[in-house]
Amino acid sequence: VCGTGIAPKAKVAGIRLIDGDITDTEEAKALSHALNLVDIYSSSWGPMDDGQTVEGPGKRTLAALQRGVRDGRDGLGAVYLFASGNGQNIDDCNCDGYANSVYTLSIGAVDSNHNQPWYSESCSAMIAVTYSSGEDNEPGISTIDVGGECTDEHSGTSAATPLAAGIISLVLSANPLLTWRDIQHLIVETATKVNEDDLSWSLNGASHLVSHKYGFGLLNAGAMVRAGLLWNSVGSLEVSTVNGGPQMSSIDPQAGRQILEIADSKNAELGLMEYANFARSDESHGECCIDRLSIIENTLDSVACLYAKSLTVLIVTASAPQNTIGVDSIETVAVTLTILHECRGDLEIIIYSPMGSRCVLES
Incomplete structure (x- = not known):
């Protein structure tokens, strides 16, 4: 016997899965x-x-x-x-x-x-x-x-x-x-x-x-x-979603922070929101395309994209997300991003909650 384990009476089964390429x-x-x-x-x-x-x-x-x-x-x-x-x-x-x-x-x-x-x-x-x-x-x-x-x-x-x-x-x-x-x-x-x-x-x-x-x-x-x-169940999961609208903005790396609104739910079906960073010739350029922000539990306040060395783009939702019935509080925020950049290691992605929580999504 190698040890009693944490849950010695639990039943354990193994599945052979990763001994090669898997689908x-x-x-x-x-x-x-x-x-x-x-x-x-x-x-x-x-x-x-x-x-x-x-x-x-x-x-x-x-x-x-x-x-x-x-x-x-x-x-x-x-x-x-x-x-x-x-x-x-x-x-x-x-x-x-x-x-x-x-x-x-x-x-x-x-x-x-x-x-x-x-x-x-x-x-x-x-x-x-x-x-x-x-x-x-x-x-x-x-x-x-x-x-x-x-x-x-x-x-x-x-x-x-x-x-x-x-x-x-x-x-x-x-x-x-x-x-x-x-x-x-x-x-x-x-x-x-x-x-x-x-x-x-x-x-x-x-x-x-x-x-x-x-x-x-x-x-x-x-x-x-x-x-x-003694636990009282927290109940079922509720999901609310915000989609980006079809807005395009050329961003000057020297302009500092810019506030750009996401289209509200009435226009959510219109497509993608794209933010293109046209940097100076001595800096790498990139593009940040946000096609969907999936919100688990309530509303999203803002998400920040950091370009190159100092440019910050602050994206603020214009209204409450769709399907908010039954949503009481934020537990998890899932963000779907499509980012094109010559040097991905230059990017840092941070999301802030309305109550001040700061989560680094990529660094």
């Missing part, structure tokens, strides 16, 4: 496999962590995730976990469309000293961290190795994510009536703040401390179970 259909089948039996899908895989790849679920895989949170666990929703990634110095987990999906939970890592390890990526999409390996002289994670042998060298966010799955399994065993969205809220309310002197921590609009390095903090199994036993 959208194969991913969709894996993420909906035995949906009537599987409560939690733990995925320690995703796009390459090379700082160049921007990929996410295909149409079939996205449909599988949507079906899972709708139909899984007899309508309470399957819980999908994805590792945030191991490309810290060169990558951003917001570029991983599996980790940043509203239907999944992205899990990062801390070492035994509660520091962000050298590999763990940072992003606004990461909800929390769990323990994993650190430097070579620090302990790794004990588990079963290939061939049935034991190892204490399991590492990376690939090791952190199954630990999160075990903790959530404990919570669901204590209260099987929790929904997939209840689990998200429980994490936010109970995660333990670590390395609190780290400058990445900030107070969001809902008065929660949050960090792009640690999410809402370190998963706390005991606190989650205790809170889960």
Whole structure:
């Protein structure tokens, strides 16, 4: 026996998926496999962590995730976990469309000293961290190795994510009536703040401390179970959408901040909004095309696009988004952007909520 594990009475099944090139259909089948039996899908895989790849679920895989949170666990929703990634110095987990999906939970890592390890990526999409390996002289994670042998060298966010799955399994065993969205809220309310002197921590609009390095903090199994036993369900997901209108503006890099309105919902069907940056000859030029802003829970106030070295374009919604019936508060904002630029590394994308939350979407 290599260890008791976090949830020793949980049943575990493995799906062989990433031993070669895989298709959208194969991913969709894996993420909906035995949906009537599987409560939690733990995925320690995703796009390459090379700082160049921007990929996410295909149409079939996205449909599988949507079906899972709708139909899984007899309508309470399957819980999908994805590792945030191991490309810290060169990558951003917001570029991983599996980790940043509203239907999944992205899990990062801390070492035994509660520091962000050298590999763990940072992003606004990461909800929390769990323990994993650190430097070579620090302990790794004990588990079963290939061939049935034991190892204490399991590492990376690939090791952190199954630990999160075990903790959530404990919570669901204590209260099987929790929904997939209840689990998200429980994490936010109970995660333990670590390395609190780290400058990445900030107070969001809902008065929660949050960090792009640690999410809402370190998963706390005991606190989650205790809170889960007394939890009142947060209810179903409501979605509201804002679409860009057909506006074009030539932007002078020396002009500073410009306020450009998105067309309201009456004109949303008219097409794309494009902002072209025609820079001076000694600067790279680019174009930022925003074709859809998908808002989860209530309204979007503004989104900022930073061009080149100093140009900021502030986009402000002109009216409330469509389909706002039943929406009470902002939980998640999903932004769909199409950006053409000669040097993508020059771009930083930041979104601000009406209550002052600041999320870096790309840096």
